[in-house]
Amino acid sequence: MQRIIIGNGIAGSHAAAVLRRRDPDCQITIVSAGALLFYNRYDLPDVFRGRGDWVDYLVYPPSYYDEQNIKLRRKTLVKDVDPNKRTICLSHREALSYDQLLVATGGTGYIPERLLEYSDSMISFNNYRLAMMVRKALPDGGVVIMLGGDVLGLDLARTLIETGHSVVLVAGDRTFWPHEIDADDRPRYLEALRRMGLEVVDGRRIDRVESSHGKRPARQVIFEDGEVLKGDVVMPFYGLTPSVDFMSSAGIDIERGILVNPQLKTTGDDIWAAGDVCQIWSPQQNAYHFYYGWKNVKMMGEVAARNMTGDEVPFSATVDEQIQLQEDGTIYSPFWEYD
Amino acid sequence: MNSVQTDVQIAVCGSAGDGTIAVGDILKRAMARAGYRVIAFDEYPAEIRGFGKCIARTRITTGQVYSMKPKTDVLVALNDGHAIPHVSEVRDFGAVIYDSAPIAAVQEGWHVSGHLRPGHLPYGLPMREISEQSTSANRSRNIVALGFVAGLYRLPRQAFIEAITEKFRTKAEEVTKTNVAAFNAGYERGGETYRFDKLEFGPPARRARSSLSTMMTGNHAIVRGCLEAGIETFFGYPITPATSIMERLAVEMPKHGARLLQTEDEIAAISATIGAGFAGARSATATSGPGFALMTEMMGLGVMAEVPAVIFVSQRGGPSTGMPTKTEQSDLNIAVFGGHGDAKRIVLAPTNVEGCWRCAGRAFEMAEAYQVPVVVLVDLYLSNRYETVVFPDTPPFLPKSWKPMHRDRQADLPYRRFELTTDGVSPRAVPGDVGGVHTATGLEHNEFGRPNDLSDMHLQMTEKRHGKLNAALKHPGITVCKRFGDTGKVDVGVLTWGSTFGEALEATILAREDGIRCAAMKVVMLSPLPVRPILRFLNDCKVVVVPELNYEGQFANLISGALGRPVKRFNRVTGKPIDVIQLLQAIRGAAGKRKWRKSAA
Numbered sequence A: 001m002q003r004i005i006i007g008n009g010i011a012g013s014h015a016a017a018v019l020r021r022r023d024p025d026c027q028i029t030i031v032s033a034g035a036l037l038f039y040n041r042y043d044l045p046d047v048f049r050g051r052g053d054w055v056d057y058l059v060y061p062p063s064y065y066d067e068q069n070i071k072l073r074r075k076t077l078v079k080d081v082d083p084n085k086r087t088i089c090l091s092h093r094e095a096l097s098y099d100q101l102l103v104a105t106g107g108t109g110y111i112p113e114r115l116l117e118y119s120d121s122m123i124s125f126n127n128y129r130l131a132m133m134v135r136k137a138l139p140d141g142g143v144v145i146m147l148g149g150d151v152l153g154l155d156l157a158r159t160l161i162e163t164g165h166s167v168v169l170v171a172g173d174r175t176f177w178p179h180e181i182d183a184d185d186r187p188r189y190l191e192a193l194r195r196m197g198l199e200v201v202d203g204r205r206i207d208r209v210e211s212s213h214g215k216r217p218a219r220q221v222i223f224e225d226g227e228v229l230k231g232d233v234v235m236p237f238y239g240l241t242p243s244v245d246f247m248s249s250a251g252i253d254i255e256r257g258i259l260v261n262p263q264l265k266t267t268g269d270d271i272w273a274a275g276d277v278c279q280i281w282s283p284q285q286n287a288y289h290f291y292y293g294w295k296n297v298k299m300m301g302e303v304a305a306r307n308m309t310g311d312e313v314p315f316s317a318t319v320d321e322q323i324q325l326q327e328d329g330t331i332y333s334p335f336w337e338y339d
Numbered sequence B: 001m002n003s004v005q006t007d008v009q010i011a012v013c014g015s016a017g018d019g020t021i022a023v024g025d026i027l028k029r030a031m032a033r034a035g036y037r038v039i040a041f042d043e044y045p046a047e048i049r050g051f052g053k054c055i056a057r058t059r060i061t062t063g064q065v066y067s068m069k070p071k072t073d074v075l076v077a078l079n080d081g082h083a084i085p086h087v088s089e090v091r092d093f094g095a096v097i098y099d100s101a102p103i104a105a106v107q108e109g110w111h112v113s114g115h116l117r118p119g120h121l122p123y124g125l126p127m128r129e130i131s132e133q134s135t136s137a138n139r140s141r142n143i144v145a146l147g148f149v150a151g152l153y154r155l156p157r158q159a160f161i162e163a164i165t166e167k168f169r170t171k172a173e174e175v176t177k178t179n180v181a182a183f184n185a186g187y188e189r190g191g192e193t194y195r196f197d198k199l200e201f202g203p204p205a206r207r208a209r210s211s212l213s214t215m216m217t218g219n220h221a222i223v224r225g226c227l228e229a230g231i232e233t234f235f236g237y238p239i240t241p242a243t244s245i246m247e248r249l250a251v252e253m254p255k256h257g258a259r260l261l262q263t264e265d266e267i268a269a270i271s272a273t274i275g276a277g278f279a280g281a282r283s284a285t286a287t288s289g290p291g292f293a294l295m296t297e298m299m300g301l302g303v304m305a306e307v308p309a310v311i312f313v314s315q316r317g318g319p320s321t322g323m324p325t326k327t328e329q330s331d332l333n334i335a336v337f338g339g340h341g342d343a344k345r346i347v348l349a350p351t352n353v354e355g356c357w358r359c360a361g362r363a364f365e366m367a368e369a370y371q372v373p374v375v376v377l378v379d380l381y382l383s384n385r386y387e388t389v390v391f392p393d394t395p396p397f398l399p400k401s402w403k404p405m406h407r408d409r410q411a412d413l414p415y416r417r418f419e420l421t422t423d424g425v426s427p428r429a430v431p432g433d434v435g436g437v438h439t440a441t442g443l444e445h446n447e448f449g450r451p452n453d454l455s456d457m458h459l460q461m462t463e464k465r466h467g468k469l470n471a472a473l474k475h476p477g478i479t480v481c482k483r484f485g486d487t488g489k490v491d492v493g494v495l496t497w498g499s500t501f502g503e504a505l506e507a508t509i510l511a512r513e514d515g516i517r518c519a520a521m522k523v524v525m526l527s528p529l530p531v532r533p534i535l536r537f538l539n540d541c542k543v544v545v546v547p548e549l550n551y552e553g554q555f556a557n558l559i560s561g562a563l564g565r566p567v568k569r570f571n572r573v574t575g576k577p578i579d580v581i582q583l584l585q586a587i588r589g590a591a592g593k594r595k596w597r598k599s600a601a
């Protein structure tokens, strides 16, 4: 039995571990676009605390993959999935055959359409390489202009402030994503961010993002009224958009994410999906729903792996989706927790 | 100040025709230009183009090293099928660079990226596409890959451009331009690529920056030695891996007023060499195992007629045609003993490229001084291995000279060409010397050279031919053997000869780091054998390991035969140099066993 997992994040990696536990003899191949072994992205803000070596972020040592007989193919981009032939096609023109497929490709940072033309000059924080780029671009005590302000960004902002940097948040309707906040409560939450040390600019529309003297990265934001906000780097944090492009011709149901039933089965034969990439049918809400956060995603990896090996268990969320306003006036997101 | 010590091994692996060896060549020349020390060794098939694996390995260092590293730091795959078996050579956290956009669909399991170990770092690069974009052709994908490596590790771009220009000097100007463009495109891409591996190139060593530092192969060094020693005639017949000696001499000798002739076969080559030696010229030939087998009869004539001649032998896998492009050390027996009769000759086996130069130059002196053929025994690994060498300003080799015919001898007595002297060396006359008429023959002879097979005469002449060579052990300017590592009594001694010495020394260094008291000895003069210092070395060692690239242990047999001491054999016939780690394990085993014995006793 050849089981292929696309994606080397927590969903894919945990699924591989559970699959191996439940089926010691099958072949497991993880295919990942990234160059590194599975590492903890939640810890990446630590690059500002002097933890610069990627090896320190690895969840498992290299020997783990040999011990578990899990084949990991890195720097390998999946371009296409052909459920009829049961193959995935890689960007270097090799096709891999599978008996079962798990799609765990997560998501990439969402950028609003009007800012897309600046995406090359802003630095996101999606992976280790980008984290190191920000660290390089940011001087001691430097200023980060944070656009949007999802929970990933706010988590990073906490570390930046703790390590002596300044964060100017250009808030908008994606601030606190994926948490949803009532319009009435919003001022209190923004105030909490100020208490946490962020400078918050609210209610302003961005006209453009610019680098100074034509040199990347972008360092300033120009608002529609012409006012200029200057910093050292501009970072977009508008939430995630699921990585599903390569599945578009696979003939399975996709809305924003890959649609799966509570057992994380897609509408394609022998194809499952887990993690940020999937929208799970919720009988209670009578709708498809995204579930985020390390613990949820890890649970999805577990559920998918169990169901791929004969179980029929449904996914149930383990993370509280409510953002908390704490007694000291700061906020806390349950999505910041991981094990 | 940046104190990073550079020690990086880069392997390029492709199919014959991919430009693998060319890329390796540019890499090593560029790095040598930049002032680094370089050791490089290429493996290639006997065929010219179309199939067969080529690997160019280059070790770039600031300090002195002695062999290729057992593990590669960076592997560049120009052909996935050939590169896949070599991925396991890459060390943990080493880099593998490959074509991420091949022109044709890849069969499942046949892309190199699928074979990386978890500890390897992948760098995919659309080599063909970049070549097409930068040069409008896909031919330069090898140069794109080279540029990528140089850009990734921030290697000095100018040194590469100079090396590329030098490489294509004889081609149309457009060829250089195209390749420089391909290199630059690769370099840019490498510079933009995020580097996860921690390979560092420190500044080059100052000594190596000297203008006298030259990078060359063992065969090239032999040529340099020949020219600096004033070679006058060369006769040869092409054979891998010795051919490049003749090829280069053919270009260089006419510039020095010297003559080279490609003969119809090896028998003619050695005959002409001996003939020229008889006539007083500094004369040489070069061959490999199969050709050397043909030469042994005439070499016997050289011994019997006491004619100086130099024979360069580059060993390859045998017997018969064997493995022309693979290395081996299995011609020691034929070099030392080959041919019939008690035909003692001098055999020198250099251990590195500098040694090739030195032995080549001294071989001419010795051939004249002791009136005997001198064999300089190298192997494919040393013949083709590149090293950076610092040569002295003035060549150290002595001009032509030999014990001359006595001027004051009695004119009415015939000239005694084979006079029995105390040192065994007779006064020599060459054709044209007035009064020097004599007979030189393959028959046993008396002092005048006239045929004589009386038992006393045969005994005296045999003793003379053997005894005169002992002085060669003290010939100035040549190291007949040398000890390295721990002094005094040691647990393990590694006794080596020829190209294997580099690996042996590296293994010894590692063993000493392990806490094993260990020493190595290289023996350069295989005939006559420097028995005393070898014996002293053996006496100092609890166990002696003799690593060799032959099946039976020809050197071990030589040592055991001459000294009656048992040695531990370490024999490999893989067609490749000795694996340092395997040898280290053998040393560890030898040391452990002794310790165990000691404590059990």
Ligand SMILES: Cc1cc2nc3c(=O)[nH]c(=O)nc-3n(C[C@H](O)[C@H](O)[C@H](O)COP(=O)(O)OP(=O)(O)OC[C@H]3O[C@@H](n4cnc5c(N)ncnc54)[C@H](O)[C@@H]3O)c2cc1C
Residues within 6 Å of the ligand: A006, A007, A008, A009, A010, A011, A012, A031, A032, A033, A034, A041, A042, A044, A076, A077, A078, A079, A104, A105, A106, A107, A125, A126, A127, A151, A152, A155, A243, A246, A274, A275, A276, A277, A292, A293, A294, A297, A335, A336, A337
């Ligand atoms: C810096 C950072 C901090 C974060 N912090 C938080 C946090 O505090 N709280 C929170 O709730 N969430 C956080 N997230 C989001 C969090 O990463 C996700 O919820 C969770 O990690 C998703 O896991 P996953 O396995 O679904 O996907 P991912 O971890 O995104 O992994 C996706 C994998 O798929 C691979 N991939 C994608 N496309 C392809 C393709 N076409 N071919 C091959 N491989 C492909 C990628 O290379 C990657 O290996 C953070 C994300 C980042 C980047």
